[in-house]
Amino acid sequence: MSNLLTTSDEILTSARTLIMSGGYNGFSYADIAGVVGIRKASIHHHFPSKVDLVRTLVERYREDAEVGIAALEHNVQDPLELLKAYAAHWANCIEDASRPFCVCALLASELPALPPEVAGEVKAFFRFLSAWLTSVMERGSREGALNLSSQPRVEAEAFMASVHGAMLSARAYGTPEVFPAILAPTLQRLSPTVAQ
Amino acid sequence: MSNLLTTSDEILTSARTLIMSGGYNGFSYADIAGVVGIRKASIHHHFPSKVDLVRTLVERYREDAEVGIAALEHNVQDPLELLKAYAAHWANCIEDASRPFCVCALLASELPALPPEVAGEVKAFFRFLSAWLTSVMERGSREGALNLSSQPRVEAEAFMASVHGAMLSARAYGTPEVFPAILAPTLQRLSPTVAQ
DNA sequence: GACAGCCTCCCTACCAGAAGGTAGACAGTG
DNA sequence: CACTGTCTACCTTCTGGTAGGGAGGCTGTC
Known part of the structure; x- marks a missing residue:
């Protein structure tokens, strides 16, 4: 029986969901086993250790982001529209609660307590995102x-910080609308049509 | 022997430090016991459960913030200077690594996995901070x-999001200077002297 | 002043369950 | 036969938490 999703993918997906709600220490192999419908020990066959699992997950997460952003750049040329599309992507994710938080933003908050291999991947994601936004x-x-x-680099960092902070606020208030509301003035300020 | 700090305070302080690095699930009673120099069971005398401990901690954190902000308002009148002082406070905390992250910002990121009592306190902190910034x-x-x-409420939320996002970036890059660098353009934009 | 009673704080010893992880067997497939 | 993927069974360590006891300090009463 050819499954659409491999078990390994299912494990990664459920791990991502679990991490998004409680972080690295907020989930266990038993939780994943429960969701995927597999025994704990079977997960070790795919990912020998928890570090392997999460490192792979973050690695994959960055690769997916790279692909997604490449596609976005292909469809949208205007820089302002690119930023708007990026913000809208997250607004949608938060709205329908499908991926209400960036995995790397969450993991970054607990960076000092993360295994080095995972921490390295998280840092790499930040560098990647920052580089794209700067470009x-x-x-x-x-x-x-x-x-x-300000300088493009600084504007990029400020924009990224706004996005991450807005995610946090949306989560804290429990109201998805907060996210676009926070991003709107930032995007408007970047718009050339309303320049002084 | 009159101790300057009560054991209960020492427990709260070390718990705060531990939470700031790894979140709610990133520390244990054993960790605190090691830092404070007390046995695990003794902590239960002061805080029957982990939920009690962290709820008290966040409650206290908000009270301290209220006192600190009242003092700030007393010393500084100009609104722009207030915002600068608030940003500078965090810049210092991050710089000297004493309190390199807001406890509530970190806990907010893992809100869905938090015990309800703690989650409630974290949300209350966000409402308080937002209310002050709006004022x-x-x-x-x-x-x-x-x-x-934009409207004061929206500007306040955007400012708070920038601060939290900048904390995250400073942690992710491991460079404290990122924090003030991100906040600088935001503060400059709010300055009336450079208005169009 | 003596002393009993209580309260605070910390201790040792223990518990059940969950954590991440291992060993080895079995079934299906190429 | 070898490989892949899953299973059961088990291990060690850590988790938050409990039971009960002992030392020391206050206080009320004789």
Whole structure:
């Protein structure tokens, strides 16, 4: 029987969901076993240790993000629209509660307590995201498609921080609408049409 | 022998430090016992359960914040300076690694997996902080001391999100300077002297 | 002043369950 | 036969938590 999803994928998916709600120490092999419908020991066949599992998960998460962003860049050219699309992506995820939090943002908050291998992957994700946003800001600045008040690098970091902080607030208030509400003024400020 | 700090305070302090690095599930009674120099069972005398301990901790954290902010409001009148002082407070905490992360921001990220009593306290902290920042924004807008581009409430939420997101980035990159660098443009934009 | 009673704080010893992980057997497939 | 994936059974360590006892300090009463 050819399954659409391999067991290994199912394990990663359920682990991602569990991490998104409680972080690295917030889930166990037993939790995954319960969700996937498999025995605890069988998980070790796919991922010998918890570190292996989460490192793979974050690695995969970054790869998926790279693919997603490449696709986004292919469909959308305008830098401001790219940023809007990125924000809208997260707004949707939070709205329908499918992926209400960025795995790496959550793991970053508990970085000091993370196994080094996982911590390294999380840091790599931040560097990747930051690099992409910086490239968008740079191009937007060059083409006059974005209204920057600081260096592209700084604007990129500030934008990323806003997104992560807004996720946190949406979670704290329990109201998804908070996320787009926080991002809206940031996006408006970056818009060239309303420049001074 | 009159101790300056009660054992109960020492427990709370070490628990706070431990939570700041790994979150709710990132520490145990044994960890605290090791730091304080007491036996595990003795902690239960002061805090019957882990939920009691962390709930008290967050409660106390909010009370301390209320006192600190009242003192700040007493010393500083100008709204922009208040926001700068608030940002500077965190910049210092991150710089000298004394309190490199807001306990509530960290706990908020794992909210869905938190015991309800703790979750309630964390949410209360967010409401409190948001209310204060909104009041600062409102007054700044009224007095012309702040240059707002949105409603005070929205500006307050955006500011708070920036602070939390910047904390996350500082942790992810492992470089404290990132925090003030991210906050600087936000504070500059709020400054009335550079208004259009 | 003596002393009984109580209270606070910490201790040792223990518990049940959950944690991550291992060993080895079995079934199905190429 | 070898390989893959799952299973049962088991291990060790850690988890939050409990029971009960002992030392020391207050206080009320004779």
